[in-house]
Amino acid sequence: MKKIASILILVFAFTFTAHAQKSRKDKAPKLSIEQHTELAVKKMTLALDLSNKQQNQIKPLLKAQAQEKKAMMLKRKEARNNKRKPSADEIFAMKNKYLDNQIAFKNNMKNILNKEQYEQFEKMKKNKKMKGKK
Numbered sequence: 001m002k003k004i005a006s007i008l009i010l011v012f013a014f015t016f017t018a019h020a021q022k023s024r025k026d027k028a029p030k031l032s033i034e035q036h037t038e039l040a041v042k043k044m045t046l047a048l049d050l051s052n053k054q055q056n057q058i059k060p061l062l063k064a065q066a067q068e069k070k071a072m073m074l075k076r077k078e079a080r081n082n083k084r085k086p087s088a089d090e091i092f093a094m095k096n097k098y099l100d101n102q103i104a105f106k107n108n109m110k111n112i113l114n115k116e117q118y119e120q121f122e123k124m125k126k127n128k129k130m131k132g133k134k
Contacts, residue, residue, distance in 0.1 A: 020116075024088060033066045033067055033070060034063070036066050036068055037059060037063040038059075039063045040062050040066075041055055041058055041059050041062060044058065044121075047120065047124060048113065048117045048120055048121060049117070050117070054112055054113065054117075057112045058112060060108075061105060061108055061109070065101070065105060069100060072094070072098075109121060
């Protein structure tokens with residue numbers, strides 16, 4: 001009897017926490033591309049000590065990157081709703097385009113930032129990747 005009661009309590013607790021996490025995710029505010037860009041620029045300014053000129057040069061890059069990301073997300077969501085999986089050629093094209101965009105972004109950042117700032121930027125990117133893997 002005690003085992004059954006403890007199992008029921010455990011199942012109830014698990015269900016309750018899963019539901020709470022799902023509802024918390026739904027309540028998260030959706031930021032516009034401009035808001036997202038503004039916050040990203042300010043975070044980079046704090047971390048890299050950017051000048052006003054550098055901020056103005058980086059803002060369009062980040063905005064374009066956010067727009068591209070949102071467009072790809074909507075495209076994937078639409079394909080998922082239609083229950084259509086991309087072909088191998090489509091996957092290759094998407095990954096190739098993504099990597100080309102990353103290379104262009106990195107080159108632009110290299111031109112905008114000085115050597116110390118760029119090294120710090122690379123460290124920030126690496127740390128962000130490591131957090132994502134965890």
